Amino acid sequence: MGHKEDSPFVPLAIAVLTVSDTRSFETDTSGQLLVDRLSAAGHQLAARVLLKDDLYRIRAQVAGWIAEDAVQVVIITGGTGFTGRDSTPEAVACLLDKQVEGFGELFRQISVADIGTSTIQSRALAGLANGTLVCCLPGSTNACRTAWDGILAEQLDARHRPCNFVPHLKAVAACPSRG
Numbered sequence: 001m002g003h004k005e006d007s008p009f010v011p012l013a014i015a016v017l018t019v020s021d022t023r024s025f026e027t028d029t030s031g032q033l034l035v036d037r038l039s040a041a042g043h044q045l046a047a048r049v050l051l052k053d054d055l056y057r058i059r060a061q062v063a064g065w066i067a068e069d070a071v072q073v074v075i076i077t078g079g080t081g082f083t084g085r086d087s088t089p090e091a092v093a094c095l096l097d098k099q100v101e102g103f104g105e106l107f108r109q110i111s112v113a114d115i116g117t118s119t120i121q122s123r124a125l126a127g128l129a130n131g132t133l134v135c136c137l138p139g140s141t142n143a144c145r146t147a148w149d150g151i152l153a154e155q156l157d158a159r160h161r162p163c164n165f166v167p168h169l170k171a172v173a174a175c176p177s178r179g
Contacts, residue, residue, distance in 0.1 A: 010158040010166050012072045013046040014038045015065050019053050019079035019088050020139060029141045030077040037148045038075075043156065046071045053079045058091035066095060066129045072169040073156060074132060078139030080123040088136050089123045096127030096134065103135065103151065110150040114142060131170035 016038075018031035025031075028050060035045055047065070051057050058079065065071040079088030093099070103126035111119040124147070126135040133156075137147045158166040 007159040007161075009042055012043045012156055012166070012169065013070055014043050014073040014075060014156075015047040015049070015071045016045065017048075017058070017061060017074065017076045018050045018139075019058055019076060020050065021052050021085060023050065023078075025050055030137075030139055030144045033141050033144050034075055034077060034148060037145075037153070038156075041153060041156070043073075053085045053087060055087040055091045058088055059095065062092055062134060063095055066132045066134070069170060072132060073165075074134045075152070076134070076136045077144050078137075080125075080136055080138050082121060082123075086123075089125055092134055092136055093125065093127075096129045099125065099127040100133075106151055107137075107147055111143070111146055114146060128165075128168060131168070133165050133169060 016031050016034050018028045020028070031048060031050065035048060039045060049061055051061060058076070062074055062076070065074050076088055076092065079086050079091075104122070104124045107124040108119045108122050111122060122138055122143075124137055124143075126133065128134075135147070135152065137144055154160040155165050157164055
């Protein structure tokens with residue numbers, strides 16, 4: 001597996017949402033790691049938002065991005081645990097046209113090396129909605145690193161074979177920032 005030589009890199013417009021009751025942009029190391037990784041890969045940051053863990057605010061923000069032509073990918077960090085306030089999966093799941101079952105499975109599989117059996121408590125999920133890939137990750141910086149380096153870097157790269165998510169996303173030409 002790897003890159004197909006005749007396929008060009010396609011920069012994607014990616015929005016990052018941090019869900020946290022305690023973090024600010026200054027202390028949001030998870031969101032910043034995602035911004036740094038996507039930028040280093042050649043993608044464009046479409047938006048960055050930090051919200052308190054509130055099911056309806058999360059749902060409204062993600063629904064808005066799904067409806068926008070200029071956002072092709074939404075990556076959410078936080079709110080995937082088991083506390084009473086953790087509501088990201090519940091906020092997002094009903095918005096998805098198709099769930100990517102393998103995303104959570106693979107995330108948990110590659111997380112075992114770092115956190116052992118604690119990985120069973122991960123409620124990471126992903127799916128497609130209106131040509132937008134939506135990924136929900138745990139709030140830890142290490143979990144975001146694991147997800148980006150182990151899954152997203154390849155799956156958001158049009159050159160990755162045998163398949164990637166780029167052909168399933170809103171057309172790049174539909175994004176005004178692409179020219």
